[in-house]
Every structure is written in structure tokens, then in C-alpha cells.
Amino acid sequence: MSHSVELQDVGMTFGKTRAVGDVSFTVEGGEFFSILGPSGCGKTTILRMVAGFLQPTEGKILIGGKDMAGLGPDQRPTAMIFQSLALFPLMPVWENIAFGLEARGVAKAERRRKADELLKLIALEGYGDRMPGELSGGQRQRVAIARALAVEPQVLLLDEPLSALDLKLRQHMRAELRALQKRTGVTFIYITHDQSEALAMSDRVAVMSAGVLQQVGAPRDLYDNPATPFVAKFVGETNAYPGIVRAIDGKTASIETAHGTMRGRAGPALAVGSKASLYVRPEALKAASVDNAVAATVDRFDFEGAFALIHARLPDGAPLVASVGSLDFADAPKPGETARFGFAPDHAVVLADG
Amino acid sequence: MGDVFKRFGGGLGTVFTALVLVWLAGMVLAPNITMIDYALRPNLPPSAIGGDQDVYSLSNILYLAGEDVHRAIFFKTIWASALVAFITFVVCYPIAYWLAQNATPNQTALVLLALTIPFWINEVLRTLAWYILLAFRGPLNEALLAIGIIDAPVRWFGDTGVLAGMVYAYILFMLFPIYNAIESLEKSQVEAAKDLGASTWRIHARVVIPHAKAGIATGCVFTFMLAAGSYVAPALLGAPGSRWFTQIIYNWFFEGGNWNRGAAYALVLLVLCLVVVLVTLKLARVNLTDVAK
Numbered sequence: 001m002s003h004s005v006e007l008q009d010v011g012m013t014f015g016k017t018r019a020v021g022d023v024s025f026t027v028e029g030g031e032f033f034s035i036l037g038p039s040g041c042g043k044t045t046i047l048r049m050v051a052g053f054l055q056p057t058e059g060k061i062l063i064g065g066k067d068m069a070g071l072g073p074d075q076r077p078t079a080m081i082f083q084s085l086a087l088f089p090l091m092p093v094w095e096n097i098a099f100g101l102e103a104r105g106v107a108k109a110e111r112r113r114k115a116d117e118l119l120k121l122i123a124l125e126g127y128g129d130r131m132p133g134e135l136s137g138g139q140r141q142r143v144a145i146a147r148a149l150a151v152e153p154q155v156l157l158l159d160e161p162l163s164a165l166d167l168k169l170r171q172h173m174r175a176e177l178r179a180l181q182k183r184t185g186v187t188f189i190y191i192t193h194d195q196s197e198a199l200a201m202s203d204r205v206a207v208m209s210a211g212v213l214q215q216v217g218a219p220r221d222l223y224d225n226p227a228t229p230f231v232a233k234f235v236g237e238t239n240a241y242p243g244i245v246r247a248i249d250g251k252t253a254s255i256e257t258a259h260g261t262m263r264g265r266a267g268p269a270l271a272v273g274s275k276a277s278l279y280v281r282p283e284a285l286k287a288a289s290v291d292n293a294v295a296a297t298v299d300r301f302d303f304e305g306a307f308a309l310i311h312a313r314l315p316d317g318a319p320l321v322a323s324v325g326s327l328d329f330a331d332a333p334k335p336g337e338t339a340r341f342g343f344a345p346d347h348a349v350v351l352a353d354g
Numbered sequence: 355m356g357d358v359f360k361r362f363g364g365g366l367g368t369v370f371t372a373l374v375l376v377w378l379a380g381m382v383l384a385p386n387i388t389m390i391d392y393a394l395r396p397n398l399p400p401s402a403i404g405g406d407q408d409v410y411s412l413s414n415i416l417y418l419a420g421e422d423v424h425r426a427i428f429f430k431t432i433w434a435s436a437l438v439a440f441i442t443f444v445v446c447y448p449i450a451y452w453l454a455q456n457a458t459p460n461q462t463a464l465v466l467l468a469l470t471i472p473f474w475i476n477e478v479l480r481t482l483a484w485y486i487l488l489a490f491r492g493p494l495n496e497a498l499l500a501i502g503i504i505d506a507p508v509r510w511f512g513d514t515g516v517l518a519g520m521v522y523a524y525i526l527f528m529l530f531p532i533y534n535a536i537e538s539l540e541k542s543q544v545e546a547a548k549d550l551g552a553s554t555w556r557i558h559a560r561v562v563i564p565h566a567k568a569g570i571a572t573g574c575v576f577t578f579m580l581a582a583g584s585y586v587a588p589a590l591l592g593a594p595g596s597r598w599f600t601q602i603i604y605n606w607f608f609e610g611g612n613w614n615r616g617a618a619y620a621l622v623l624l625v626l627c628l629v630v631v632l633v634t635l636k637l638a639r640v641n642l643t644d645v646a647k
């Protein structure tokens with residue numbers, strides 16, 4: 001089992017900028033763990049603190065139960081894959097892969113053998129003597145991974161490694177990364193601003209906003225049970241209707257909005273009389289549903305392939321987005337038509353504003 | 355060439371091209387051809403010039419080969435110039451690396467300014483400053499005596515003085531090419547090497563220096579050529595035992611009154627410098643167009 005990574009109240013301040021504050025989470029050994037958040041929210045800073053390029057200004061980082069304070073990147077059981085990959089352009093592929101072994105004083109023949117073994121693992125057998133510049137984007141990506149795996153790290157740190165690839169290749173590499181992680185059993189900490197990437201690959205995801213940890217959970221959990229308005233809006237598409245909480249009845253909350261009183265599951269720390277919003281996913285909104293129904297006029301029908309998004313407006317102009325599966329297109333309301341959209345209270349969540 | 359015409363149009367383009375050709379002919383070709391001409395002719399009284407003794411021969415160059423003292427000074431100048439280039443490199447590389455990779459923009463600006471300001475004054479005056487510093491009763495000896503490192507003043511003039519003066523005089527010609535080269539190295543390359551466990555030495559040997567090779571070769575070539583052709587530093591900071599080949603050439607022209615032999619000596623120096631430069635570039639696998647950048 002690979003090492004776990006534990007962050008305890010970790011904070012990082014650059015001069016006056018507080019890039020990361022009070023972040024605590026534990027990545028289990030052998031887990032594929034993602035950190036998801038918009039650009040500038042402190043993801044790279046966290047990764048660089050785990051790698052040892054930055055020492056946190058507050059808190060502690062433990063890898064495999066050992067405090068890493070004061071240890072540099074060369075003294076930690078981690079390997080990092082940089083956003084730019086940072087392959088050495090003047091060394092052939094095999095020397096790139098074997099660089100960590102070279103630094104450890106491994107003899108040349110053994111280095112070559114190990115590099116060839118790793119080239120086989122990443123399906124690039126026979127590419128050892130090429131230069132990195134002669135490879136395609138996806139191949140360079142795999143070489144970077146092999147170079148990191150060559151030093152047999154306990155934890156692999158990946159900083160948006162797929163962001164430079166085109167969509168098709170990105171989707172292919174997602175599956176490959178995931179398979180590689182399963183095969184090697186190495187703990188992966190994967191950074192991305194792309195929520196579909198995080199949801200598709202990870203065992204668990206930590207969502208960050210402006211240096212603050214919002215929620216940690218399994219992808220399904222984040223999607224179905226967002227704990228904060230930020231998570232509800234950032235992970236997947238959602239409709240948000242602000243209002244005042246009027247009643248909480250067990251697990252269900254009633255909220256008075258500009259479009260009438262609606263009911264949804266009560267989120268954490270919700271109080272009657274406080275400001276809150278109701279969040280409902282496009283796929284939960286059904287035309288001709290009886291619950292929580294609102295009337296809306298359809299503006300646009302965006303065909304996306306397997307499904308379509310209906311963009312509509314409520315009477316006061318507030319937007320509403322509903323999705324329909326391609327099999328139900330025939331029954332869906334057309335642009336210009338006014339229809340009633342509703343949702344089951346179970347499929348919506350009410351979260352306190354803030 | 356076509357670019358010039360495209361950019362400035364036919365009229366201006368012709369003018370610029372003509373100016374460049376005149377400059378090349380007048381400032382580069384003419385002096386060098388004259389020098390070669392002088393070098394290959396014997397030194398004759400004015401009345402005999404053009405006479406039957408005035409024929410081309412290698413005698414001036416062969417004279418250098420047969421003259422032990424001059425030959426020794428010649429070879430010493432060559433290897434001492436290489437030493438100047440090497441020491442300048444050793445001094446500049448860490449500064450260039452720090453400026454390019456670690457310093458904040460403000461620090462970079464400040465250090466580069468501090469290094470450049472002395473170059474606003476003339477080379478003779480700058481060397482004169484070292485002349486004062488290194489004098490037998492000068493501030494360096496006084497300071498070293500005061501803190502007790504030496505018991506008696508040291509005669510710095512000579513090889514040490516010449517070396518110090520030259521390293522100082524040519525520091526920017528080494529620093530800027532290396533700085534530019536290292537600046538274009540992506541920071542994450544160094545970090546990746548470090549992350550993979552490489553020692554500082556290995557990071558420089560395997561990642562930074564190979565990347566900066568063209569800049570380093572350029573800096574070394576500049577410094578070597580400037581040192582080999584230097585006159586001021588050896589004249590001011592040298593001693594009788596540390597004569598530079600340029601001083602011999604000077605003497606042929608202005609004291610020996612034998613311009614032909616002076617020209618021959620200068621020609622030999624020029625050719626040898628060219629050979630050293632081309633071999634260095636070949637070894638570093640850098641081509642001349644990279645150096646021009």
C-alpha cells in the first residue's frame with residue numbers, strides 16, 4: 001500500500017497574498033485524489049507544498065505518517081508531473097526517464113534496462129533513442145509519467161497534466177492515467193480546473209475556492225450533495241433560485257423565492273428565516289412535472305448529442321436550464337413556447353447563502 | 355537582403371545597402387588588406403619602396419617563429435587569454451544563474467545597473483582605477499595589512515594585476531550572453547531535476563549548462579578575443595615580466611619603426627584567434643549565426 005498524505009490546517013501566505021488557508025484533508029494510500037477549483041484558487045500552491053518546493057507558513061503535511069517539515073523535494077517520497085511536463089529537451093527519451101536513477105548513481109546498463117521496461121509500460125517501446133521534441137503531445141505526456149514513476153515514488157503529484165492536449169486525446173489519457181494508477185497502486189494527487197475530468201477519474205475530489213477548501217467527497221457525493229453554494233455551482237450545471245427559508249421539516253426545507261415557494265433537501269446549517277438558495281440540476285427539471293412547478297418561456301434548444309439543453313426564462317427574466325435526453329426530444333417544449341417545469345424535492349438542495 | 359528593400363522601399367533600400375557596403379569596404383576590408391600587404395613586404399627605406407627588393411615573402415612571419423622571447427610571449431598571451439576567459443566564466447556563471455532564475459525583477463535591475471554603470475566610463479579610466487587599487491601603497495594592500503592577512507605589501511602588478519583588470523573589464527561580455535541563455539531556461543526544468551533527486555552539481559551539468567551552451571561559448575569567445583587583443587590592462591597593470599603580445603606589436607610600430615613586422619605579428623595573432631574561436635564553436639556545436647544573436 002502506498003503512503004497516505006495528510007494536510008493539517010495548512011496555510012500559505014506570499015507576502016500579503018494568502019494563497020491557501022486552513023486546508024485539512026487526508027488522501028488515503030493508493031487513492032486517486034483530485035483537487036478541483038478555478039484558476040488561481042491555490043491548487044498548484046498546495047501541490048508544491050506537498051512536493052516540498054514550498055514550505056507551508058502554517059500547519060503540517062504528513063506523508064506516510066511522517067512530518068515533512070523542512071524536507072526538500074529530493075528528500076520526499078513524491079514525484080511531480082509539471083503542467084509544462086518539463087521534459088529535458090536535450091536528452092533522449094530514455095535518459096529523461098532514467099534521470100532520477102542517474103541521480104541515484106544507478107549504473108548505465110541498469111538505467112537503460114529500467115527505462116526500456118517503463119517504455120513498455122507506457123506503450124512506447126522502441127522510442128528510447130528519440131528526442132522529446134520528436135514525440136507527439138500524448139507521447140510526451142506518457143514519457144513525463146514514466147520519468148516520475150522511474151524513481152518509484154509513493155505519491156505522484158500531477159499539476160493539470162492534460163491541459164495542453166486536445167479534447168479527444170485528453171479523454172483517452174484520462175482513461176490511461178486511471179488504469180496506470182490502478183496498476184501501479186501509487187497514490188495520485190491530481191490537480192485540475194476541469195470538473196468533468198475530476199469527476200471522471202477520481203476516487204475522491206477536494207473542491208477549492210479562493211484558497212479555501214469547500215468540500216471533500218466522492219464525485220457522486222459532490223454532485224448530489226454539494227455542501228456549499230460554490231460546490232453546487234462549480235461542479236456540474238445548476239439552476240439557483242435565491243430566497244428566504246420559511247420552514248424546515250425533517251430533511252426537507254421550504255424556501256420562498258421570487259417564483260413561489262419551492263421545496264428541496266435541507267443543506268447543512270440551515271436556519272428558518274435566513275437567506276438561502278435552492279439549487280436544482282438541469283436534468284432534474286422536467287416539463288409537465290407537478291411538484292415545484294414554474295412557468296418559463298423557451299429561448300433556445302441547444303443540441304449536444306446524447307442530450308439537449310433547453311434555455312428558458314421565468315416571467316421575471318431569471319434564467320432556467322433544463323436538459324432532455326435525445327429519446328425525449330419529440331415531447332420537449334420548442335423555442336417560443338411556454339411550458340411548466342418542475343422537479344421532485346429530493347432532486348434539489350437548499351443551501352445557506354454565504 | 356530582400357527584406358531591406360521590402361521594408362524601406364527601393365530608394366532608401368539602395369541607400370542603406372550602399373552604406374553597408376561602403377562601411378564593409380572602408381572599415382573592414384581595406385584595413386585588413388593593408389595589414390596583410392604590409393605583413394608580407396620587407397621593411398625598406400622610402401627610396402627602396404617599389405624597387406627590386408620590394409617583393410612579397412613570409413620573412414616577417416618567420417622572424418616571429420625564430421625569435422624565442424616573442425614566440426614565448428605570443429603563446430603566453432594565448433593561454434593567458436584562455437585563462438582570463440575561464441576565470442571570467444567562473445565568476446559570471448553563478449551571478450548569471452542567480453539573476454536569471456532566482457532574483458526578483460527589482461534585484462535583477464539593480465545588479466545589472468550596478469554592473470553596467472562602470473562601463474559608462476572609458477576602458478583606460480576603468481583600468482586606471484585598478485591601477486590605483488592595486489598600487490604598492492594602494493588601498494588593497496593597506497586593507498589587507500590592516501586586517502592582518504599579509505605582513506608586507508604585495509606587488510600586485512604583473513600577471514595578477516593583468517588578470518584582475520581583464521576579468522573586470524570583460525565581465526559584461528560574459529555575463530550577458532550567459533544570462534540571456536539561462537533566462538530562457540524554464541524554471542520547472544530545474545525543479546523537475548531537483549524533484550527527481552539530482553544534486554546541485556548534476557542539475558547544472560546535465561540541465562542548465564547544456565541549455566546555456568551557446569551563451570557560454572559566445573561569452574568565452576568574446577572574452578578570449580578581447581583579452582588577446584587587449585592593450586590597456588597589460589600596459590597599466592603589468593610588469594616587465596608579464597608582457598602581452600599586443601605590447602610587442604605596439605613596439606614594432608611605434609618604437610622599432612618596423613610597421614611591416616608589426617603588421618605580420620598582428621596578422622599571426624588575428625589568425626590564431628580566429629582558429630581558437632572556430633575550434634571552440636565547433637566543439638560547443640554552436641554556429642556563428644547563434645553567436646551573432
Ligand SMILES: Nc1ncnc2c1ncn2[C@@H]1O[C@H](COP(=O)(O)OP(=O)(O)O)[C@@H](O)[C@H]1O
Nearest residue numbers: 014017019037038039040041042043044045046
Ligand atoms: N510565488 C508566489 N508569489 C506570490 N504569489 C503567488 C506565488 N505563487 C502563487 N501565488 C498566488 O497564489 C494564488 C494561488 O496560485 P496557484 O496556487 O498557482 O493557483 P492555481 O494553481 O489554483 O491556479 C494566486 O493568487 C497566485 O497569484
Ligand SMILES: [Mg+2]
Nearest residue numbers: 040043044159
Ligand atoms: Mg496551477
